[in-house]
């Protein structure tokens with residue numbers, strides 16, 4: 440029991456001790472350090488120069504800069520300058536300290552956040568595991584290589600097709616030293632992408648303190664070639680064609696494709712070229728074939744032969760006209776007779792005239 444209560448008491452005292460230590464530490468760091476930095480943070484290019492003033496706002500017993508480069512010995516001056524003319528440290532953490540209370544020998548510090556950046560040496564674009572022309576509808580991976588850039592958490596890689604932004608990548612790597620980064624993009628090109636230019640852009644966003652405008656580097660454009668199977672124009676080549684005997688018709692087969700398709704016709708024998716003259720001797724079914732290295736597309740055309748009915752129709756029309764004329768003449772003569780008879784009945788009062796007319 441004695442041992443138990445003793446250890447409990449000890450623990451309580453230890454807890455008190457920790458609490459005291461904790462609160463004094465928190466209070467110490469929370470207290471405003473009576474110094475003023477000429478800049479809240481700095482962004483410097485690797486190898487660049489920087490100068491930041493630390494000014495005391497109270498009387499003090501010495502102040503200075505602590506830093507792995509450009510440190511300043513403790514001095515009684517009220518402004519001390521951290522200055523580096525050729526900054527070659529990636530993870531530098533300078534702080535200004537001040538000793539302003541002689542009784543407690545309080546030393547307080549103000550850290551200056553420094554971002555050291557380096558623009559990439561190169562930005563290049565390539566197709567992953569692929570060199571041949573692309574095929575329509577298949578998936579490919581593009582890769583953007585960014586060489587030797589820092590800090591990577593402020594790097595953005597943007598992908599473009601022509602002037603269109605496709606996507607962008609940010610990096611979560613917290614490294615402050617330069618790294619090589621790779622951004623990837625999956626594409627599934629279609630025929631309209633033939634000849635399209637893809638490129639990527641690496642940009643370092645270093646905020647208001649950083650260089651303006653933010654440094655950017657772009658890759659060379661990558662032109663892609665997209666191969667696709669021929670497509671035969673259906674408007675130029677109907678699927679049914681009527682041909683009058685004695686009046687041949689020329690069919691035109693046009694096809695789009697990459698590489699440029701070769702056009703041929705298959706009837707009883709094969710005929711090369713995009714034009715075919717069809718007449719009564721042409722078989723009922725002909726096919727246009729458009730082929731390239733990707734594949735072959737075929738369109739069937741049905742040829743109907745029609746007798747030339749024109750003379751027959753002309754003859755029929757002539758007969759019809761003659762027939763109608765005869766009918767008209769007949770009707771007219773009947774009407775004429777009726778009219779005369781009518782006059783006869785009207786002129787009943789003068790039979791002599793009637794008789795004279797007959």
Ligand SMILES: *[C@@H]1O[C@H](CO)[C@@H](O)[C@H](O)[C@H]1NC(C)=O
Nearest residue numbers: 477478490491492493518520
């Ligand atoms: C820093 O202080 C020096 C002298 O006190 C002054 O000449 C200089 O302009 C100051 N620089 C900045 C960045 O405030």
Ligand SMILES: *[C@@H]1O[C@H](CO)[C@@H](O)[C@H](O)[C@H]1NC(C)=O
Nearest residue numbers: 590592593644645646647649
């Ligand atoms: C740079 O990256 C860091 C870490 O992601 C971020 O906190 C900071 O805001 C970034 N700076 C800018 C200007 O975006």
